[in-house]
Amino acid sequence: MNIALSEMQETIRMVQMESLDIRTVTMGISLRDCADSNFEKMNARVYEKITSYAKELKSVAETVEKEFGIPIINKRISITPISEILGNATKEQAIELAKTLDKAAKTLGVDFIGGYSALVHKGISKGDQTLLDALPEALSVTERVCSSISVATTRTGINMDAVKQMGLIIKDAAERTKDANGIACAKLVVFCNPVEDNPFMAGAFHGTGEGEVVLNVGVSGPGVVLNALRRYPDVDLGVVSEVIKKTAFKITRAGELIGRVVAQRLNVPFGIMDLSLAPTNAINDSVAEILEEIGLERVGTHGTIAALALMNDAVKKGGAMASSYVGGLSGAFIPVSEDNGMIRGIEEGSLTLSKLEAMTCVCSVGLDMIAVTGDVSPASLSAMIADEAAIGMINKKTTAVRVIPVPGKKEGEIVEFGGLLGRAPVMGINPFSSEKLINRAGRIPAPLQALIN
Amino acid sequence: MITKTASLKFYEVIRMAKRRAVVSVIGKDQVGIIAKVTNVLADNNVNVLDISQTILQDFFTMMMLVDVSEIESLEKLQEQFNPINEEMGLKINIQLEDLFKAMHRV
Numbered sequence: 001m002n003i004a005l006s007e008m009q010e011t012i013r014m015v016q017m018e019s020l021d022i023r024t025v026t027m028g029i030s031l032r033d034c035a036d037s038n039f040e041k042m043n044a045r046v047y048e049k050i051t052s053y054a055k056e057l058k059s060v061a062e063t064v065e066k067e068f069g070i071p072i073i074n075k076r077i078s079i080t081p082i083s084e085i086l087g088n089a090t091k092e093q094a095i096e097l098a099k100t101l102d103k104a105a106k107t108l109g110v111d112f113i114g115g116y117s118a119l120v121h122k123g124i125s126k127g128d129q130t131l132l133d134a135l136p137e138a139l140s141v142t143e144r145v146c147s148s149i150s151v152a153t154t155r156t157g158i159n160m161d162a163v164k165q166m167g168l169i170i171k172d173a174a175e176r177t178k179d180a181n182g183i184a185c186a187k188l189v190v191f192c193n194p195v196e197d198n199p200f201m202a203g204a205f206h207g208t209g210e211g212e213v214v215l216n217v218g219v220s221g222p223g224v225v226l227n228a229l230r231r232y233p234d235v236d237l238g239v240v241s242e243v244i245k246k247t248a249f250k251i252t253r254a255g256e257l258i259g260r261v262v263a264q265r266l267n268v269p270f271g272i273m274d275l276s277l278a279p280t281n282a283i284n285d286s287v288a289e290i291l292e293e294i295g296l297e298r299v300g301t302h303g304t305i306a307a308l309a310l311m312n313d314a315v316k317k318g319g320a321m322a323s324s325y326v327g328g329l330s331g332a333f334i335p336v337s338e339d340n341g342m343i344r345g346i347e348e349g350s351l352t353l354s355k356l357e358a359m360t361c362v363c364s365v366g367l368d369m370i371a372v373t374g375d376v377s378p379a380s381l382s383a384m385i386a387d388e389a390a391i392g393m394i395n396k397k398t399t400a401v402r403v404i405p406v407p408g409k410k411e412g413e414i415v416e417f418g419g420l421l422g423r424a425p426v427m428g429i430n431p432f433s434s435e436k437l438i439n440r441a442g443r444i445p446a447p448l449q450a451l452i453n
Numbered sequence: 454m455i456t457k458t459a460s461l462k463f464y465e466v467i468r469m470a471k472r473r474a475v476v477s478v479i480g481k482d483q484v485g486i487i488a489k490v491t492n493v494l495a496d497n498n499v500n501v502l503d504i505s506q507t508i509l510q511d512f513f514t515m516m517m518l519v520d521v522s523e524i525e526s527l528e529k530l531q532e533q534f535n536p537i538n539e540e541m542g543l544k545i546n547i548q549l550e551d552l553f554k555a556m557h558r559v
Contacts, residue, residue: 003475003550005505007557008516012477012546067527069548250556257555 011254015070019223019285020251022258023278024074025061026114026199028206028214028271029053035085039093042085043100050077050104050113053213058109060265064258072258073220074420077105078204079115086127091134098138098145105144111420112187114146114204119194122156122443132165136172139184146202152192152389154396158444160386166190167382167438171405174374178407181415185404186337186369190385192392192399197272198328203365203400214271216328217259220278221251223285225315229293240294241314248275248318256323272327275319276364279339281422287311287332288341288351299341300351308332309362329398331364337417337424338369346425353427361391366400371415371424374407381405383434386444394447473502473550474521480543482513490545493533494519513543518550 014020034045058075065072079101086094098116105113116138118128135147149166152158170190174182189203196207199216206214228247232239256273263270279287288299294307312332320326334356336342345351353370360366366388385401392399404424406415411428478490487504494501499519506515524530527547534545 002503002518003553003557005507005514005516008475008477008553009514011553011556012479016544063528066531067549068552069546070552253555254552257551261551 014224014250018227019220019280019282020254021071021073021220022065022217022255023220024076024199024201024218025057025072025259025262026076026078026204026216026218027054027057027266027268028078028197028210028216029080030206030210030212031080031082031085035087037087039089039096042089043097046097047100047104050079050101051107054108054110056266061262064262064265068258068261070254070258074111075109076199076201076204077108077110077113078199078206078216079113080206080208081115081117081119083118083125083127083131084208086130088126089130091130094130094134095138095141098134098142101145102142110144112144112146112201114148114201115206116145116147117149117205119150120162121150121153121159121192123159124162132169135169135188136176136184139173139187140176146187146204148189148191148194148203148205150191150194151385152393152444154193154393155446155450157446157450158192158386158389158393160438160444161441163382163385163389164438164441166385167378167380170381170403171378174405174407181409181417182374182404182406183417183421186402186417186421189400189402192389193397195328195398199272199274200276200278200329200333202402203329210271211269213268215259215263215266215268216271216274217255217262218274218276218278218328219251219255220280220285221247222277222279222287222290223282224251225277226284226286226290226293229290237294237310241310244311244314245318248315249322251275252319252322270325272325273319273323274328275315275323275326275330276328276333277315278333279335280420281338281340283340286339286341287334288339288345292341298348298350299345300355304355305358305362308359312363329364333365333368334359334363335368335402336370337422338420339422343423343425346427353429357387357391360388360399361395364398366392366398366402368400368402369404369421369424370402371404371406371409371426372429373411373426374405374409376405376429377433377435379433379435379438380429382438384429386437390444394449396449471520472522474519474527474547475550475553476517476519476545476547478513478515478543478545480513480541482508482511483541486513486541486543487515489537489541490515490517490534493530493537497524497530497533499524499530519547521549
């Protein structure tokens, strides 16, 4: 059946006026065969493998976006967690490897390369520790390398030794990039229950269960959902859910098609479609504004969690019907600096850090792109991570912390990170100490939820 | 390998039909829009399969379904529309029909 004029107009309106785009096509590449006891050899192999596998990624994605008339904003690469191939490498060599990854990303013209990562949710191996030691410097001397550290899972509990280290690492990384508002921390995310096929940064890595190479896709579309809801200002919440569901279906179908075409042309398997609504700083491309459209005067007020739960669930229901391979994080992202509505909520005092924490109980990720005062103690950062990890662990979901303690900045100041990372109001944190909890260290045992066999 | 086979199959299914594209023209109504657009299509030996248009408060919207089985680069075709865009203040885009099918047909 031919497509009706009104349907064509709808698609064109979504793309041209409502910021519908493919947020990212991310190529996952396994680097396990690059491991070598000779560091120089390994370093060369890593560069060689990434630049040959992803050679065509940018050009193919650009051709596809032109042919289908839908923008693909980012082309990215995710790799095997680097700690797994470090072996006996030294801290200096690990930093060298980060520079190699950065160089590969620049050569290929990709926006980010994710997977300078370690999975330490139960214990820290030799390679993991080398990577953790290298992390602050590695992130401050590179531009496009992203890192994620898994410190907890539902099945293992929370590795508080790792959590303690992460507070210190985040502080150090911020200090090393104080001239750029602690930008290194924007490329570092601490996870509970990470997923292996996430196409979104900074948390993307090519998990151990993945194949040699794969192509994953993430869409964006808060603007489309927002505009769809605006056409139904007086309907009840069941209908609101229905409108979001239908819109999410269409967005996901577009994403899956583009992902499959790019994968086919690159001759690599299509992995998953991540149906998260990823906001940007573009006008009306905000998750917070969707919540406000549902019926909040400002995001963060009473009712925010209910509205977010409704939205997140409707997105999943629509998306799950639209794609056979839904994966990644697939929920609502609430990054503060990348969402104009969230920024406004904080500036006007309706949205607070505690409310953001509560919101992460019902949406996909966590405390994302949050700027806090520069004088925050490492223990408080660790405790913040522990709280998020506990939410994820108990609720059997992914949670994450990407927090930037901006050196020299005080509560209420605005910091600019530039580009897709946006800008954020600096938030104050609870002034009371969590030092004792963090210094106890050890492991928080896996919860009863882990006993499912 | 299983995923790979599946992805090829999916792609083959959407390629079985003719390669068709949607030309969308949006802008202020004026004399000669259709003539200019179809001229470019004719010059490139592109057959028009269907046309629909509406004019709403002086705002012209036209969608054409065209056969691009023989066209190698849609990008080059798009470039030939760009001068018309500038001359007449229009927004002409050509994009593969598959996107519309994916979004509006199950």
